[in-house]
Amino acid sequence: MRRLSSISLVAMIVFTFAAHAVDDPVSKQLAVQTAMSRARAFLSEMQSQKAVDALEEQLPKVNGNPQYLVLLRESYRAYIRDLYLDGQPEMAKRYLERLCILDPSAAKDSALRPRVETPPRNFEQERVKQTGLPFPNFGKFFSTPFAKAPQPAKDPVARARGEDANAEDPFDRKNQREMPTDQANPAKAKELLSRGMNEFNLKRYPEARECFENAYRDDPSSLASSREAWAYSIIDGVSTTMEQPGAIPGKVAELQKQVEGAIEMAPGKVMAVGQSLLQELNKRAKVGQPTVSTAFSKVRHLGKNKEGWLVAETQHFRVFHKQDSEFAEQVATIAETTRLVMFRKWFEIDGMAWDPICELILHPDVNSYSQMTGAPRNTPGHSRMEVDNSTKRIISRRMDLRCDIPNMTQTVLPHEATHVVLAGMFGPFDLPRWADEGIAVLAEPNEKIEQHRRNLLKHHQDGLLFGIKDLMCMESYPEPRRIGAFYAQSVVLVEFLAQQKGPKVFAEFVKNGLRQGYEASLQRHYNMTFTQLEVLWQQQVISNSARVAVQK
Numbered sequence: 001m002r003r004l005s006s007i008s009l010v011a012m013i014v015f016t017f018a019a020h021a022v023d024d025p026v027s028k029q030l031a032v033q034t035a036m037s038r039a040r041a042f043l044s045e046m047q048s049q050k051a052v053d054a055l056e057e058q059l060p061k062v063n064g065n066p067q068y069l070v071l072l073r074e075s076y077r078a079y080i081r082d083l084y085l086d087g088q089p090e091m092a093k094r095y096l097e098r099l100c101i102l103d104p105s106a107a108k109d110s111a112l113r114p115r116v117e118t119p120p121r122n123f124e125q126e127r128v129k130q131t132g133l134p135f136p137n138f139g140k141f142f143s144t145p146f147a148k149a150p151q152p153a154k155d156p157v158a159r160a161r162g163e164d165a166n167a168e169d170p171f172d173r174k175n176q177r178e179m180p181t182d183q184a185n186p187a188k189a190k191e192l193l194s195r196g197m198n199e200f201n202l203k204r205y206p207e208a209r210e211c212f213e214n215a216y217r218d219d220p221s222s223l224a225s226s227r228e229a230w231a232y233s234i235i236d237g238v239s240t241t242m243e244q245p246g247a248i249p250g251k252v253a254e255l256q257k258q259v260e261g262a263i264e265m266a267p268g269k270v271m272a273v274g275q276s277l278l279q280e281l282n283k284r285a286k287v288g289q290p291t292v293s294t295a296f297s298k299v300r301h302l303g304k305n306k307e308g309w310l311v312a313e314t315q316h317f318r319v320f321h322k323q324d325s326e327f328a329e330q331v332a333t334i335a336e337t338t339r340l341v342m343f344r345k346w347f348e349i350d351g352m353a354w355d356p357i358c359e360l361i362l363h364p365d366v367n368s369y370s371q372m373t374g375a376p377r378n379t380p381g382h383s384r385m386e387v388d389n390s391t392k393r394i395i396s397r398r399m400d401l402r403c404d405i406p407n408m409t410q411t412v413l414p415h416e417a418t419h420v421v422l423a424g425m426f427g428p429f430d431l432p433r434w435a436d437e438g439i440a441v442l443a444e445p446n447e448k449i450e451q452h453r454r455n456l457l458k459h460h461q462d463g464l465l466f467g468i469k470d471l472m473c474m475e476s477y478p479e480p481r482r483i484g485a486f487y488a489q490s491v492v493l494v495e496f497l498a499q500q501k502g503p504k505v506f507a508e509f510v511k512n513g514l515r516q517g518y519e520a521s522l523q524r525h526y527n528m529t530f531t532q533l534e535v536l537w538q539q540q541v542i543s544n545s546a547r548v549a550v551q552k
Contacts, residue, residue, distance in 0.1 A: 028061040036071055043524070048078035052095070073102050081515070189219035193226060200229045206240075209233035221499060228446050231266035234258050238277055252281055264341045267414050267443055275333050299329045316354050321362040323403060328362070334409050335360060335399075338417040338443060346439065346507045347425060358397035358420050369402045380405040381412040385423040392428040407445075414443040425507070429514040434471050437487060438494030452488040459485035460542055468493065468537060469530045472518045492541055500526060 035058040042051035052075045055068070062068050076099040083092035099106045196211030212230040215222050223230060238255050256278065263274040302311040305320075312319040312328045317335045321328045335358075343351045363369035370377045386396035399416045401408060418440040422431050441449060459465050464485035466474070471489060478486050498506040505525055513521035522528055528536070 028063070032058050032061050032065060032068055036068055039071055039075055043075060043078060048075060048082050051075040052079050069102055073099060073106075076102070077106070185218040186222065189215040189222040192218065193222055197226060197229060200233060205233040205236040209237060225446070225450075228266040228270070231262040231270045234262040234265075235270050235273055235277065238262075255281060260341070260344075263337060264345055266446060267338065267341065267410075271334055271337060271410065271414070275337060299332050301325055301328075313357075315357075316351075317358050317360050319360045319362065321403075322364050323362060327403075331360065331362060331401075331409060331413065334413055335417050338414040339421055342418050342421040342439075342443065346422075346503045348504050352425070354397065356396065358399060360399045361401070363400060363402050365404045366402060369400060373400050375400070380408065381416050383416040383419040385420065394424045397423070411444050411448055415440045418443045426511045426514055429511075431510065432472065432474065432514075433477055434474060434486070434490040435494060435510050438490035438492075441487065441491045442495060449491065452484070452491060455484060456488045456492055457542070459488055465489050468534050469518070472513070493537070496537070496541055497526070 035054050038054040039051040042048070042054060052072075055072045055075055058068075076095055080092045080095050080099065083089070083095065096106065192211045192215035196208045196215060199205075199208035199211060208229065212223060212226065212233065216230075238258050241255060259274050259277050259281075262270050298314075300313045302313060304310055309320045309322060310325075310328065312321065312325070312332060314332045314336055316339055317332055319328050319332050319335075321331075339351060343349050361372075363372065366377050369375060369379075373382075375382055381399065381401035383399045384396075385394050385398070387393065388395050397420050399413075399420060401412055401416065405412055419436060422436055422439060425431075441452070456465075462485075464482050466478075466482075466486070466489060471486075471493065474486075477483065494506065497509065500506075509521050509525040512524060519530060522530065522533060526533070
C-alpha cells in the first residue's frame with residue numbers, strides 16, 4: 001500500500017478541491033463511497049491503519065467531499081493514538097502532521113501526544129540481587145489497610161473475591177469445535193439437550209456428546225446449563241481414543257484441541273482430569289511431535305528461601321508455599337492452564353510476555369493470609385497488579401490465596417488468575433470492574449455461576465439492578481447492599497454481549513469503549529444504542545430468568 005508524504009498530501013488535497021474531473025464522475029463517486037464504507041468497517045474492527053490506507057488510496061478522487069474528510073480526520077486520530085500505544089512515536093508524528101493539514105487544532109490536542117517514557121527496570125534482578133532467592137515483599141503492597149475503598153486507577157490495581165461474592169452467567173459461548181451455526185431453532189435444541197442429558201445420565205457419553213453438539217448447532221445459547229456434561233463427554237471421548245493401540249501419534253493436535261476446548265468450557269469441573277490427559281498425550285507422543293501446550297511447562301522446585309517458604313516456578317508463575325510439592329505443581333499447572341485458556345478465549349492469542357512473572361503465594365490458613373496481606377479474614381484470595389504511572393507498564397503481578405478454602409483450586413485460583421491475565425490488555429486503561437469481575441467469574445465452575453443466575457431475577461424484583469449505562473460507567477464497586485446485584489448483572493451482561501458476536505469482539509468493544517466511550521463502541525461493534533441494549537436486556541435476559549423461575 002503506497003504512503004504519502006505530508007507535502008504531497010497538502011498538494012493533493014489542494015488540487016483535488018479545484019481540479020476538474022478526469023475520470024468518469026459516477027466511477028469516482030462509487031470509488032469514494034466504497035472507500036468510506038471500508039474505512040468505517042475497519043474502524044469498527046479497531047484497524048485504524050487499514051482505515052487510513054483505504055481513504056488515502058482515493059484522495060485524488062475526493063473533490064472536497066466533506067463527509068470523506070471528516071472520516072479521514074477520525075481515522076488519522078485513531079491511528080495516531082494506536083501508533084503511540086504501539087511504541088511508534090515517529091510514525092505517529094508523521095500522521096499528526098497530515099491531520100494538522102485538515103484540522104490545525106489537532107496540534108494542541110493532548111490526546112494526540114505521547115506518554116512520557118522512562119527506561120524499563122528489571123525488577124526481578126534487583127529483588128534477587130538484594131534478597132538471594134526470590135521472595136515477595138508483602139509489606140510493599142499493603143502499606144494501607146486492604147479494606148479501604150478501591151484506589152484510583154493510577155495506583156496498584158487490586159482484585160479481591162469475597163466468600164459471599166456472587167456472579168452469574170446465562171448463555172454459554174462457543175465450544176472448541178468449529179461448527180456452522182444454522183438459524184436458531186430453540187425447540188429442536190431443547191429436545192436434543194434433553195436427550196443428551198438422558199444419555200449422559202445413562203453414561204452413554206458418545207451419544208450424549210453428539211446430542212450436545214447438534215443442540216449447539218441449532219441454538220448456541222442452549223448449552224448454558226449443560227456445558228459441564230458436554231465437556232465431560234468430550235474428555236471421555238479423548239480418553240477412549242487414547243486407549244486404542246496406535247491411535248496417539250497421528251492425533252495429538254486434534255486430541256489436544258478437544259481437551260483444551262473442554263477445559264475452556266468447564267474449567268472448574270474438568271481442569272484436573274484434562275491436565276492429566278494433556279500430560280499423558282505428551283508422554284505418549286512420538287519424538288518430534290509438537291508438545292501439547294505451552295501451559296504445561298515443567299515446574300522447577302527451587303527449595304526454601306531464608307524466610308522458610310518453599311519456592312516453585314513455571315514459565316509465568318513463581319509459587320511460594322508451605323505445602324507438598326505435588327500440591328504446588330497442581331496449583332502451578334492450573335494457573336498456567338487458566339492463563340492460556342483465558343488468553344485464547346478473549347483475545348484469540350496464546351498469551352503475552354510477562355515481565356515480571358506473577359508471584360503466587362499459597363497461605364496455609366486465614367491467619368497467615370490476613371497477617372501478611374492485611375486483607376479481611378472472610379476473603380478467600382485476591383490478585384494485585386502494580387503499574388508504573390509514567391510508562392503504564394505492569395511492574396508487579398501477584399496473587400494471594402488461602403489453602404484452607406474448600407475447592408480453592410477450582411474456584412478462587414482460576415478467578416484470580418483471570419484477573420491477572422486481563423490486566424494490561426486494554427492499553428493504558430484499567431479494565432472496569434463490571435467487565436473484570438464478569439469475565440473472572442465465568443472462569444469458575446458452573447454451580448458457582450448458577451448461584452448468581454438464580455439471584456438475578458430477585459435482584460431485579462428488589463429494584464437493585466443498575467441501568468446498563470450506569471453499570472458500564474461505574475468506576476468502583478457499589479455500596480455493600482448492591483454488591484450481589486452488581487456481580488450478577490456484570491456476569492450476565494458480559495456473557496450476553498459475548499454471545500452476540502463472540503468473546504473477542506466483546507473485548508474489543510470494551511477496549512474501544514474505554515477510549516471513545518461505550519455509546520460509540522456499542523454502535524460500532526453491536527450496531528445498537530444503550531436504549532436498544534436495555535430493551536434486549538429486558539426481553540432476552542430478565543424475561544428468560546422469569547420463565548426459568550416459573551418452570552422451577
